[in-house]
Amino acid sequence: MARRKIFFEIFIAIIILSIIGVAVYNYIDRDNLERYSRTELILDTIFEVTIFVDEEIEGDPLVREAFDKVRALEKVMSRFVTNSDVDKINQQAGKEPVEVDPRTFYVIEKSLYFGEASQGKFDVTIAPLLNLWGFGTGEEREPPEGEEIEEVLPLVDYQEIELDEENMSVFLPREEMALDLGGIAKGYIVDEIAEFLEGEGVEHGTVNAGGDIRALGTRLDGNPWRIGITHPRDRENIIAVIPVTQEAIVTSGDYERYFNHEGERYHHILDPDTGQPAGEVMSVTVVAPDCITADSLSTAVFVLGVEEGMALLESMSQVEGMIVDLQEEKHVTRGLKDLIEIR
Amino acid sequence: MFSRYDFLIWISIAILALGVMFFNQQMSAYSGEEVQVSVNNEKYGVFPLQEDNVLEVEGVNGITRVEISDGRVRVTHSACPDKICIYTSWIHRPNQTIVCLPNRVVVKITSESQQDIDLYTN
Numbered sequence: 157m158a159r160r161k162i163f164f165e166i167f168i169a170i171i172i173l174s175i176i177g178v179a180v181y182n183y184i185d186r187d188n189l190e191r192y193s194r195t196e197l198i199l200d201t202i203f204e205v206t207i208f209v210d211e212e213i214e215g216d217p218l219v220r221e222a223f224d225k226v227r228a229l230e231k232v233m234s235r236f237v238t239n240s241d242v243d244k245i246n247q248q249a250g251k252e253p254v255e256v257d258p259r260t261f262y263v264i265e266k267s268l269y270f271g272e273a274s275q276g277k278f279d280v281t282i283a284p285l286l287n288l289w290g291f292g293t294g295e296e297r298e299p300p301e302g303e304e305i306e307e308v309l310p311l312v313d314y315q316e317i318e319l320d321e322e323n324m325s326v327f328l329p330r331e332e333m334a335l336d337l338g339g340i341a342k343g344y345i346v347d348e349i350a351e352f353l354e355g356e357g358v359e360h361g362t363v364n365a366g367g368d369i370r371a372l373g374t375r376l377d378g379n380p381w382r383i384g385i386t387h388p389r390d391r392e393n394i395i396a397v398i399p400v401t402q403e404a405i406v407t408s409g410d411y412e413r414y415f416n417h418e419g420e421r422y423h424h425i426l427d428p429d430t431g432q433p434a435g436e437v438m439s440v441t442v443v444a445p446d447c448i449t450a451d452s453l454s455t456a457v458f459v460l461g462v463e464e465g466m467a468l469l470e471s472m473s474q475v476e477g478m479i480v481d482l483q484e485e486k487h488v489t490r491g492l493k494d495l496i497e498i499r
Numbered sequence: 500m501f502s503r504y505d506f507l508i509w510i511s512i513a514i515l516a517l518g519v520m521f522f523n524q525q526m527s528a529y530s531g532e533e534v535q536v537s538v539n540n541e542k543y544g545v546f547p548l549q550e551d552n553v554l555e556v557e558g559v560n561g562i563t564r565v566e567i568s569d570g571r572v573r574v575t576h577s578a579c580p581d582k583i584c585i586y587t588s589w590i591h592r593p594n595q596t597i598v599c600l601p602n603r604v605v606v607k608i609t610s611e612s613q614q615d616i617d618l619y620t621n
Contacts (some may be wrong), residue, residue: 168506168509172512175517176512176513176516180516186541195537195605199597200595201600347564369620375613377613381617383620384620386619386620386621391587391621392588394619405620406620406621407621412583413583415581439621
């Protein structure tokens with residue numbers, strides 16, 4: 157009887173001590189890491205960097221430096237910035253190769269890889285088609301005529317891009333051809349910023365370029381970051397939650413940029429083969445180790461549609477995703493099924 | 500091992516600790532949700548989410564009208580060509596945003612406490 161009582165008391169003592177321990181730990185943990193966050197409209201989107209660091213790292217200057225890097229990269233890769241690498245390549249199309257920053261070269265090289273992987277559905281030479289539709293210029297109102305599209309389509313072919321690794325140069329062989337890295341550069345820049353922050357010792361944080369997200373480590377509480385996937389037809393609510401740790405996640409949706417004309421909705425993700433907005437799905441979410449992969453694949457899979465898109469996602473290692481089709485049915489890759497919370 | 504009084508002291512310490520934990524959690528759970536508005540990367544103002552309000556925000560091209568109602572926020576009018584901010588419609592969860600790129604207006608719901616969802620991907 158006495159022994160039983162002692163066991164009981166030890167048991168109670170352990171419980172009491174652990175409660176006190178947890179309370180103290182919670183209190184200390186809360187004060188340990190400071191949150192720094194900054195948001196700017198840049199890269200034609202809303203760019204947000206949030207980091208959690210201890211007092212050894214100065215958060216504010218670090219976040220500001222991150223944004224300086226974003227601005228510098230935008231100057232190199234946006235086709236709307238005069239004298240950027242992409243602007244120069246487009247200006248010199250059909251004339252001569254242009255020597256570019258190694259980072260631009262890398263992104264274009266990667267874009268060719270994703271072009272191959274998606275049977276040409278991801279195509280960075282899509283700029284003439286985007287211009288025709290008016291996406292990216294803010295002037296879109298009426299869909300172009302079929303004839304106009306037919307005229308422009310032959311200009312869209314990533315296989316014609318000539319890369320010269322020795323001279324770090326890029327050449328578009330025909331004058332009217334033009335590059336647009338919109339479907340991939342954002343992902344690359346998010347990666348660059350995430351890796352810069354990691355190099356500076358940041359272990360917890362997020363880099364978010366308008367929904368192109370790369371997570372550093374975990375949440376402060378050690379759990380994965382929880383990413384809400386916006387419902388494609390009810391944007392106030394979410395269609396699913398995907399937990400991510402040290403990964404990138406990107407969603408492409410037909411509701412992001414579009415215009416209505418005579419009751420029809422025309423969105424900005426164009427099929428390079430038909431010149432029309434891709435019509436089989438509403439949104440595609442891709443989870444990958446880096447954001448350049450997630451960014452380009454989300455566009456590629458969107459254009460490929462459900463069947464071929466799922467096949468592409470399943471074929472790539474460390475890549476998972478979800479496709480929401482026009483009936484709002486959700487198609488989830490095998491590796492994600494146990495993790496995703498469908499709402 | 501324990502006398503009855505020791506036991507009481509330990510129990511009260513535990514209850515105190517639980518109380519502190521509970522208090523901390525409540526504090527963070529009820530820290531007010533706010534609507535943060537910025538124009539051209541500059542802070543424009545912060546408004547309580549639970550107080551109905553109509554804001555006439557002066558953007559770079561003109562007025563963006565922001566309506567706060569019943570704990571939700573939307574943009575009802577905007578001096579921009581594409582109206583994407585209006586089509587976004589209502590938001591009500593912390594970390595959700597409405598962005599008007601042409602008028603450089605950002606509306607974001609913020610909260611101090613840890614949310615169920617950290618970030619949204621459109």
